Amino acid sequence: MTEADPRRWLILLVICVAQLMVVLDATIMNLALPSAQEDLEFSLANRQWVVTAYALAFGSLLLFCGRLVLLFGLKRSFLVGLVGFAGASAVGGAATSFEMLVGARVGQGVFAALLAPATLTLLSTTFTDPKEKGKAFGAFGAVAASGAGLGLIIGGALTSGFSWRWCMYVNLLFAAVALIGAGLPLGGKGGPQGPRARLDIPGVVLVSSAMFCVVYGFSNAANEDWSTPETWGFLVAGVVLLIAFAGWQARAAHPLLPPRVVLDRNRGGAYLTMLLVGAGVFGFFLFLIYYMQTTLDYSAITSGVALLPMVVLTAVAVNIGNIKIMPKYGPKPLVIAGLTLNALGTAWLTNVDVDSSYATALLGPILIFGFGMGFIFAAALQTGTTGVQPQDAGIASASIQVGQQLGGSIGTALLNTIAASAITDYVTEHAQGPPTEELLQLAAVDSYVTVFWWCAGLFAAGAVICGLLIRSGPLPAPAYGEKAADTTEKAHS
Numbered sequence: 216m217t218e219a220d221p222r223r224w225l226i227l228l229v230i231c232v233a234q235l236m237v238v239l240d241a242t243i244m245n246l247a248l249p250s251a252q253e254d255l256e257f258s259l260a261n262r263q264w265v266v267t268a269y270a271l272a273f274g275s276l277l278l279f280c281g282r283l284v285l286l287f288g289l290k291r292s293f294l295v296g297l298v299g300f301a302g303a304s305a306v307g308g309a310a311t312s313f314e315m316l317v318g319a320r321v322g323q324g325v326f327a328a329l330l331a332p333a334t335l336t337l338l339s340t341t342f343t344d345p346k347e348k349g350k351a352f353g354a355f356g357a358v359a360a361s362g363a364g365l366g367l368i369i370g371g372a373l374t375s376g377f378s379w380r381w382c383m384y385v386n387l388l389f390a391a392v393a394l395i396g397a398g399l400p401l402g403g404k405g406g407p408q409g410p411r412a413r414l415d416i417p418g419v420v421l422v423s424s425a426m427f428c429v430v431y432g433f434s435n436a437a438n439e440d441w442s443t444p445e446t447w448g449f450l451v452a453g454v455v456l457l458i459a460f461a462g463w464q465a466r467a468a469h470p471l472l473p474p475r476v477v478l479d480r481n482r483g484g485a486y487l488t489m490l491l492v493g494a495g496v497f498g499f500f501l502f503l504i505y506y507m508q509t510t511l512d513y514s515a516i517t518s519g520v521a522l523l524p525m526v527v528l529t530a531v532a533v534n535i536g537n538i539k540i541m542p543k544y545g546p547k548p549l550v551i552a553g554l555t556l557n558a559l560g561t562a563w564l565t566n567v568d569v570d571s572s573y574a575t576a577l578l579g580p581i582l583i584f585g586f587g588m589g590f591i592f593a594a595a596l597q598t599g600t601t602g603v604q605p606q607d608a609g610i611a612s613a614s615i616q617v618g619q620q621l622g623g624s625i626g627t628a629l630l631n632t633i634a635a636s637a638i639t640d641y642v643t644e645h646a647q648g649p650p651t652e653e654l655l656q657l658a659a660v661d662s663y664v665t666v667f668w669w670c671a672g673l674f675a676a677g678a679v680i681c682g683l684l685i686r687s688g689p690l691p692a693p694a695y696g697e698k699a700a701d702t703t704e705k706a707h708s
Contacts, residue, residue, distance in 0.1 A: 226341050227351050229396035231358045233297055234334045236389040237327045238362025240269060240304075241623075242500070243370040244320075247379035254379065257313035267434045268317045272324025273331075274620035275427040279419045281332040281613025282471055285606055286414060289337055292609075293396070296330030301390035308383035319383070328613075335612035339600045349542060352597045353534035360533055360592035361526040361585075367504065368519030368526070375516040418471035421460040428453030429621065433628035441632065476607050476614065481546065484685035485599035486618045488550055491677035492557075492591055493622020498630040498670040499561055499584060502663045507577075510569055510660060521573060525585035532589020537597065545689040546594035547682060553594065554678035556587030562671040565664045569656050587674075594685075601690045630666050637662040 244251075244265060252262050284292045303322030310316035335355075342351040373381040432449035439446060464470040477483050507513040507521060536549045560583035567576050599615040600608065641658040642650050650658075 223341050223347075226337070226396065227354060229393050230334045230338050230341075231354055232389055232393040233293070233330060233396075234355060235358045235362060235365070236297075236300065236386050236393070237331050237334070238359055239366040239369060239389075240323055240327065240386070241362070242364075242366030243373075243382045243385075244269075244379075245367065245370060245504075247370055247374045247382040250374055250379040251316065255310065255313050255316060261313055263434070264317050265320055267431075268320040269324040269327075270434065270620065270624060271427060271430050272321045273327050274324075274430045274617065274624065275423045276325060276328035277332065277426070277613045277617045277620065278422050278472055278610065280328040281610040282414060282419075283329065284333050284336055284609035284612075289333055289340070292329055292333040293337060294394075296326045296333055297390055297393055299326035300330055301387050304383045304386035304390075308380040310380075310383075323386075331616045332609045332613040335596065335600060335615065336608045339597075339608060339612070340605075345542060348597070349537040350534075352541075353537035353593065356533035356537060356592040356596050357530035357589070359596060360588045361529040364500070364522045364526045364529070364585075367500065367522060371515035371517075371519035375514065413469040415464075415467055415469050415471040418460060418463055418467060421456055421463060422471060425453050425456035425460055426617070426621075428456060430624045433624040436628035436632065472610055472614070473607060476603060476611050479602065481598050481685055481690065482602070482611065482614075484550070484681050485546070485595040486614050487684065488554070488591060488595045488677065488681045489599070489615050489618035490622040490625075491554070491673060491681070492588075492595075493619040494626030494629070495557065495561070495622075495670045495673045495677075496588070497623050497626035498666050498673075499557075499564075501627075502630070502634065502666045503564065503577075506567060506660070506663045510656060510663075511571070511573075521577065522581065524578065525581045525588075528582055528585030529589040529592075532586045533593045534589075536590045536593025541593060541597065542689060545685075545687065546598040547685045547687050549590045549594035550685055551678050551682040553587045553590030554674045554681065556583050556590065558671045558674035558678065560584035560587060561667050561674060564667045565671070567660060567663065567667075569660055598685070598690060630669065633669055634662040634666050637665040 248262055248265060251265065280292075287295070300323055303319050303326060306322065307316055307319030310319060338351060338355050342348040369385065370382050373379075373385060428449045432446055432453055435443065435449065436446045441447065460472075464472055464474060477486060504518055507518045508515070513521065532553075536553075540549055560580040563580040563583065564577075571577070596615065600611050603611045638658045638661070641661045642654065645654060645657070
């Protein structure tokens with residue numbers, strides 16, 4: 216075995232910049248949407264598609280692209296994803312119509328689905344020494360965990376200081392930095408490696424169709440109604456297709472998602488954790504931003520800056536978790552502590568009122584939530600990719616992202632519905648004649664409080680369920696770790 220490549224820390228920088236680009240785009244356009252809508256003159260009903268188009272493409276293609284990483288090779292997949300994402304961002308920034316902007320967002324989602332599993336797979340194969348792996352996952356986890364908050368901060372700053380178009384153009388800067396990796400030994404030549412590299416075409420069709428139906432169904436429910444055929448029809452179709460996909464994977468000769476990947480208790484617990492976090496974090500961010508901007512009259516940039524302490528604490532907690540706790544105690548205490556902290560922070564937010572101050576009502580929950588997120592990502596990212604065979608590394612990495620995407624879609628639909636019902640119930644119960652502006656403000660705050668309680672309950676339930684599922688003790692040494700490390704080192708030499 217050759218000596219570890221001294222450029223591995225530069226590779227880590229490249230990986231983190233690419234991951235930051237992907238996670239930012241889940242939220243960076245949220246604060247820019249009103250400006251984009253005014254500039255391109257599209258309707259309020261169409262506005263949702265600027266966000267949904269990205270989620271649909273990203274979520275639908277993740278598992279397919281997770282396997283494609285093996286077929287293309289890590290370096291090729293990484294660079295194609297990076298350049299394609301940057302190109303789609305440039306088109307979006309130069310958009311002259313709604314259709315052009317949505318098409319660019321679809322393109323971003325497609326290339327993000329290739330780039331996301333490639334970055335995590337590169338990370339897990341580049342760093343094999345336990346001590347170095349903790350530091351590397353700490354840096355990567357800090358980016359992944361704080362990306363949504365950073366997206367809101369950067370989106371608010373760019374929209375306020377320049378133009379909504381810079382929320383797209385900024386990706387060109389990230390891509391330029393990440394492209395320094397073109398000359399680095401990113402995962403070797405890759406390519407097909409015997410019969411296991413064959414692509415499961417029926418599995419690709421089934422799971423991509425299923426994911427599209429589920430994400431679209433929940434997105435439609437969040438913006439329209441649960442009773443519309445476009446909602447329940449797509450959700451039913453998605454469930455049927457997922458069942459068919461699971462049945463096919465159990466008997467396919469070369470399954471897209473081998474059951475051995477998800478049936479491991481630790482990895483299964485990590486994927487479930489990301490599903491629950493994806494659903495709950497949406498409620499925390501979306502409704503906290505609503506509260507700050509519509510009730511407290513914060514500007515876009517002020518709302519973003521208000522979340523900065525959370526970003527800092529998340530980065531600190533990820534590194535503490537990965538470097539200090541994971542090697543000694545494993546992921547179980549981190550998952551339990553992280554989800555419990557999220558539950559406590561969100562429950563604290565239920566004390567907000569129409570005139571609450573940032574220092575007394577928001578700062579504390581934001582800090583606690585940031586620490587909780589750091590612990591969760593410290594545990595889930597490394598656990599979800601540990602112990603898999605080399606040919607399953609890409610699909611294991613994609614499965615983590617799938618959990619997050621599905622969770623976000625489910626959270627969007629359910630929590631929006633809960634909030635809308637809470638507003639209606641509050642107005643019906645308290646109105647004496649036509650509702651006043653003051654009453655509507657109180658109703659809005661009541662809806663936020665209701666959503667925060669639901670999120671707190673979700674996180675608390677997750678702490679119990681995932682805590683029981685994940686095994687105690689440090690992660691076992693990967694059964695194929697030596698082989699993967701040897702392959703990586705040969706590629707680096």
